[in-house]
Amino acid sequence: MEGTRTGAAEEAPVEEAKLVGSDRVLAVLKELARHPGGIGLEELTKVFGSPKPTVHRGLVALRRAGLADQDTRGRYVLGDEFLRMAFAHHEERPEHVRIRPALEALATRYGETAHYAVLDDREVVYRAKTDPPRGAVRLTSTVGGRNPAHTTAVGKLLLASRLTTLDAVGQWVGGAELERRTPNTRCTAARLHEDFEVIRERGFAVDDQENEVGVNCVAVPVYLTSPTVASGAVSVSGLTYRTPVGVLVAAVGGIVEELGALGRPR
Template sequence: MKRTQTSDGSTDPGEDGAPGAGGSRLVGSDRVLAVLKELARYPDGAGLEELTRAIGSPKPTVHRALGALRRAGLADQDARGRYGLGDEFLRMAFAHHEARPDHVRIRPVLEALAHRFGETVHYAVLDGREVVYRAKVDPPTGAVRLTSTIGGRNPAHTTAVGKLLLTRRLGSLEEVEAWIGGSLLERRTPRTLCGAADLHRELSATRARGYGVDDQENETGVNCLALPAYLTSPTTPSGAVSISALAYRTPLAALVDALDEIRALLGPLGEPPS
């Protein structure tokens, strides 16, 4: 493996890569992408030393990856020497997001729901064991709003959208047990359902009623109600729409009582297949 001595006295492992955080070996483009993903965690920027520790690669390796990202416009360096995501990266990300067919189609529905209920509304999809928020609309008024972000993730078993979408994948207790596997499900609040039997019962109830609920299971003080959204298929939900409400302001029971109105606002995008 080729190694070179750098000006700061450290050894550069060369193009064969170096062990990253967790012992994985970062090579070539993987190394650059790892640095890019790490940068996204620092809205106020991060120094080279900070990134080096987080990535777990030698300083020259991280510095070279940052150079490649800067040349592509995907990273910037400010006057203090701190690195952050570049304007070109943000332009591409937001342009891609705005052009997503599902985002364009669902946005008016989210706006109508947020305006009607005065709470934050999301559109999310299932990605393995997590849900990913593809769109979000905050209420037009109200001093308290949720801190969720587009592209953010939450465990599927703690959220209304996640449990609703899991009903199509996990039909039996054995399937729930296999999905959990040998790992422990994260407990976000005292109300989080972490056991296979409890989660199976909840999924069965969700399947029977046709909507998902999160009764302060993901975040204390926040409850959610979710309904499926059919944006790309007439038979399989592409994702789910959820109203995420502050429990003291909009109790879960109030959302359940408004189901017919919520379904009416979803319109054809929320209609189950005939």
Template sequence: MKRTQMYGGPTDPGTDGSTGADSSRLVGSDRVLAVLKELARYPEGVGLEELTRVIGSPKPTVHRALAALRRAGLAGQDARGHYALGDEFLRMAFAHHEARPDHVRVRPVLEALAQRFGETAHYAVLDGREVVYRAKVDPPSGAVRLSSTVGGRNPAHATGVGKLLMARHLETLQGVEAWIGDSPLERRTPQTLCTAEDLHHDLRTIRERGYSLDDQENEPGVNCLALPVYATSPRMPSGAVSVSALAYRTSLSTLVEAAGEIRALLGPLGEPHH
């Protein structure tokens, strides 16, 4: 990414009089939604007894919520008597997912990051040996910004987002060596990691700490911190977000200190589900 000058209060009792652990907080539709959310944690289904224990409400209350969900097609019951998310819920979820690209879901996070740090925030995906930028939000103010563009590309090994995504696929030195093959890695700056050994060590560190750093490896004077985004899969990142900063304005150590805050801004999008 090149730089460019730009100018310019109280709880309600349950309606059924129940006194379960959550009955004072989960009322009516709240109970139904609580049961729906809990069902999502049990892809193989869950029995009424277990669901009642986890929800913390009386069995009749949970049973009524399940009945409402079944009538709407949002829950189903199998031959064992176990409950799971219904086909109608899955149809709605997948239809919505297909109509809402991942970069649209991530954009509010990028806006929050750009506002918080006064630097550029990106969302990128891995495409072979390169990363492709799917979304970008510039800081709300500041004379110097990055000239990266949506659809633009950079070498994966030289970027924080690229290394973060590579770390999930290249877990051994042999894997890194095979990925490099007979095509030497481009040295974008004196800081770029261009050997299999150096890259393997960095990818291992990324897996251990959960985030990736670009210490002026793609362009002098620009560093970044990247974190994974789970927009399309509960286990594998669909892409990564980064705060890309001008080093004289926001140091790498400042970004590292804020890694937890960046992860918090990502919310559920930044959390894998097992």
């Protein structure tokens, strides 16, 4: 479910002491990104609680680099060079380019959110996300966002292929207690090992409200860079009241079908 962010102009001004040199320039750049329709110099000064010349110097530096521009109304917007760099970087990521059509197909077919995620040590990072074309209630996950690996279907799926014994799971868990996100979160080596054995046998993983109450998902592996080692995982996540976990499990065959060669070893 999407949260609501209060407009930046309504927030308390940022302390000017924190906005010097490059920090000031970056803060102005981030604020411009929150205003696709543009924002005036007066409004920016209110946001930062800074004098006009201070904020204007940041805008001048950004405009000189092509990262900001001024429209015909005198309002400031992100510059074409910034947009070119951002989109070029995002579009050229091999995982994103290859996985996007499959995520769009899954979101449309099942009316739920589809993700592509990779394992980064003890967390998963979401590299791509597609929301369903219809439906007012959507998930709060974001591209670049992270979650503990042990609380998610994508994380457990990827860990299962790496931690094949109870000893290996125990070493990964270590001495510290794992974070318990919900009453269903697996927080011990023994419970995780049980899940991992089932995952290896079935070829997919389930998050039954283990990361967030009211949200469940299934995940299958994706082989983008190797025919034998999963580069990441694709999940379909749904709200429990409209898509129970049993419905998602029943859909695994269709999910793999939509992924085609991406969803299973070649």
